[in-house]
Amino acid sequence: MTNKPQFTTEVRRLANVAKALSHPVRIYILQKLSKMNSCCYSGDLVEELPVSRSTLSQHLKELKYAGLIQGEINPPYIKYCINRKNWEKAREIFNEFLNESSGEISCETTDYLIHK
Amino acid sequence: MTNKPQFTTEVRRLANVAKALSHPVRIYILQKLSKMNSCCYSGDLVEELPVSRSTLSQHLKELKYAGLIQGEINPPYIKYCINRKNWEKAREIFNEFLNESSGEISCETTDYLIHK
DNA sequence: TTTATATTTCGCAAAGTTACGAAATGATTT
DNA sequence: AAATCATTTCGTAACTTTGCGAAATATAAA
Secondary structure: OOOOOOOOHHHHHHHHHHHHOOOHHHHHHHHHHHHOOOOEEOOOHHHHOOOOHHHHHHHHHHHHHOOOEEEEEEOOEEEEEEOHHHHHHHHHHHHHHHHOOOOOOOOOOOOOOOOO | OOOOOOOOHHHHHHHHHHHHOOOHHHHHHHHHHHHOOOOEEOOOHHHHOOOOHHHHHHHHHHHHHOOOEEEEEEOOEEEEEEOHHHHHHHHHHHHHHHHOOOOOOOOOOOOOOOOO
């Protein structure tokens, strides 16, 4: 009788953040917002991206749901900001995940997959 | 006539790696393999994960396709390894993406979304 | 109050992901 | 050659994601 364990919270969290980052539109938005030192953006993101307004809105919604951005209403405009607290958290768990590997190189690495 | 630009290679690369990382099974595998200083693992991964053999095989295939792991045949076993070169690359682009943000906190940040 | 502007939600279609069991593959042992 | 073992591929079902245009919402300006 095989033992089928569940994932740890850490593993699930990493996968969730990665999912939020797994689309070029969302990467673009995060890259833009995270670089802004004045914190918020209120320009027309749709002009810079190859998607329609409604599609963009959906991506923004997903990023909000994932907690990575915030929207501040200033009718009829909305300013988008990085959610610094959660962005920091995401950074931490990714840094840990990516940088905890043993730097050791061994086992004659090949550049390509042997398995066809 | 609105201008609809394409994504840069960097943005597309980031999204692709994030996609490869967007499932707990794949995070688990990468975490395990990247931590091993003996580079390879050929144990029965399926015993440690809540999925069937065929499903696991699909996830491994995806990670191979993304270039993050390699499989080394030693019939009838296969040893999986991190593809160190590409793992390092992924690390670099993620570190840049996550850490290039202005650390400045301003614009009275709120913890929750204002937009309902 | 009508019109204009910014944005989101709805409804839908197309495509992609995840999962499984069964069949196939490919090598080794009997 | 037959049985065995580790693994992958196939076929299929259920679900999720992505995308769009049209309709809805909500405010401001005329």
